[in-house]
Amino acid sequence: MRYFLVLLASSYLGASLCVWGLSGLVPWFLLPDFPFLAIVFSGLFVPGIGGFLCALPPALFREITTSAPSWSMFLGSMALYFASREIGRRFHLRNEPALLSAVVSLLATESFSVLLLLSLSGARPFSFLWGAQEAVRIAWTSLIAVPLFLDLSVRWRRVRE
Amino acid sequence: MRSFFRNWWRLLVAVALLVAAIQIFVRPSKALERAEPVRAAGVVLFRPFYSVADFLRGGMSGIWSRYIALVGVSRENERLRKEVMDLRERLHETRDAVLENRRLKDLLRYSETVERRALGARVVGHDVSPWFRAIFLGTGSEAGIEDGMSVVTPYGAVGRIHKSHPGLSEVLLVTDGRFAADVMVERSRVRAIAEGVGGNFCRLKYVSPAHDVAVGDRIVFSGFDGSMPKGVLLGTVVSVDRPKESLFQKVKVQCAVNFQDVEEVMVILSRPSVPFRAGKE
Numbered sequence: 444m445r446y447f448l449v450l451l452a453s454s455y456l457g458a459s460l461c462v463w464g465l466s467g468l469v470p471w472f473l474l475p476d477f478p479f480l481a482i483v484f485s486g487l488f489v490p491g492i493g494g495f496l497c498a499l500p501p502a503l504f505r506e507i508t509t510s511a512p513s514w515s516m517f518l519g520s521m522a523l524y525f526a527s528r529e530i531g532r533r534f535h536l537r538n539e540p541a542l543l544s545a546v547v548s549l550l551a552t553e554s555f556s557v558l559l560l561l562s563l564s565g566a567r568p569f570s571f572l573w574g575a576q577e578a579v580r581i582a583w584t585s586l587i588a589v590p591l592f593l594d595l596s597v598r599w600r601r602v603r604e
Numbered sequence: 605m606r607s608f609f610r611n612w613w614r615l616l617v618a619v620a621l622l623v624a625a626i627q628i629f630v631r632p633s634k635a636l637e638r639a640e641p642v643r644a645a646g647v648v649l650f651r652p653f654y655s656v657a658d659f660l661r662g663g664m665s666g667i668w669s670r671y672i673a674l675v676g677v678s679r680e681n682e683r684l685r686k687e688v689m690d691l692r693e694r695l696h697e698t699r700d701a702v703l704e705n706r707r708l709k710d711l712l713r714y715s716e717t718v719e720r721r722a723l724g725a726r727v728v729g730h731d732v733s734p735w736f737r738a739i740f741l742g743t744g745s746e747a748g749i750e751d752g753m754s755v756v757t758p759y760g761a762v763g764r765i766h767k768s769h770p771g772l773s774e775v776l777l778v779t780d781g782r783f784a785a786d787v788m789v790e791r792s793r794v795r796a797i798a799e800g801v802g803g804n805f806c807r808l809k810y811v812s813p814a815h816d817v818a819v820g821d822r823i824v825f826s827g828f829d830g831s832m833p834k835g836v837l838l839g840t841v842v843s844v845d846r847p848k849e850s851l852f853q854k855v856k857v858q859c860a861v862n863f864q865d866v867e868e869v870m871v872i873l874s875r876p877s878v879p880f881r882a883g884k885e
Contacts, residue, residue, distance in 0.1 A: 471734060503642070503643075507650065509731060518624050519625040522618045529612075576734070
């Protein structure tokens with residue numbers, strides 16, 4: 444329950460601050476995707492049905508704050524949860540490099556999938572500049588994710604012990 | 605077989621969800637409209653935050669404009685007075701042209717059939733995802749805003765309403781890759797399709813090399829496709845490329861509105877009339 448509330452609060456406040464507070468002032472590529480981090484964390488570190496329930500609100504927040512076709516972002520986010528759950532089960536993610544590579548690969552895979560989908564549908568709103576900005580966003584979000592995830596997972600382990 | 609599913613069911617569920625998401629992305633389903641109350645409930649959750657953020661932003665800009673920015677206001681006042689005088693002169697000049705235009709319109713039986721009503725709305729947020737270009741308005745379906753309505757400013761077009769909820773509307777910007785509309789070059793009346801390319805730019809599609817388009821030309825919406833009102837400014841042509849091997853010119857347009865800075869917009873509450881259909885009805 445404590446975990447659910449922590450992830451709910453962090454994803455809500457993070458999304459709110461980025462979308463309604465800082466979006467006009469700070470460029471999009473410097474705003475970390477907090478709901479994304481909450482979903483990946485619940486997939487990697489929160490076992491069982493608890494992780495699934497923890498991932499639902501951030502997925503809904505992503506759905507509301509992104510202008511994708513209705514419910515596609517929600518389903519994509521839940522797919523992200525199950526993929527990160529699988530990574531969490533198969534690999535031992537207790538050190539920084541492993542965690543960093545897991546988050547970077549998930550961010551890059553998601554970005555590439557949407558990019559491919561948009562390109563196939565005929566839209567091409569992407570340039571080299573966009574690619575560089577997206578690389579900054581992925582690097583920045585991942586660098587924030589590592590200390591956050593390690594700290595939260597250690598606390599989680601302590602609570603369980 | 606059973607052990608395979610037991611081992612890999614999470615990954616299989618992830619793939620199934622991804623396929624469903626792609627399907628919805630490509631072909632949005634009507635069946636999902638039943639789930640809209642869930643989304644509306646989610647929007648309600650965010651309402652306190654964006655209302656407070658909007659209030660604080662308004663208060664801060666008020667303090668700035670009422671007190672701090674008053675430094676040098678007399679100089680600006682003088683400049684504005686001169687500008688008003690110039691504009692008045694220009695207005696007198698154009699009044700004749702407007703009257704002539706009206707008479708011609710009557711003569712050709714072109715008349716606007718729908719009286720357009722517009723609603724002012726404040727921008728409360730931006731879509732910060734890397735793939736889509738959208739803004740959020742603090743006014744929604746309770747004020748009569750519906751999907752597909754045009755959003756403009758006095759400087760030019762902003763976009764179209766993508767989704768409207770109670771208390772919140774989502775505007776797909778003209779620079780989003782999914783935006784496309786019928787436009788024309790104001791000077792030469794050459795028609796084309798404008799499509800968003802990100803940044804603050806659009807491109808014009810299907811412009812033949814024989815067509816007259818030059819850097820600096822103003823691009824306005826034609827209104828023929830019914831998506832945006834006729835005559836609304838999209839932007840200015842910044843580059844024209846005529847590749848030898850291509851059938852069409854590559855025309856890049858810089859949008860008239862800077863979407864990062866826009867604070868208030870107008871939502872046109874009726875869809876623009878399509879000229880030839882309106883005449884038949």
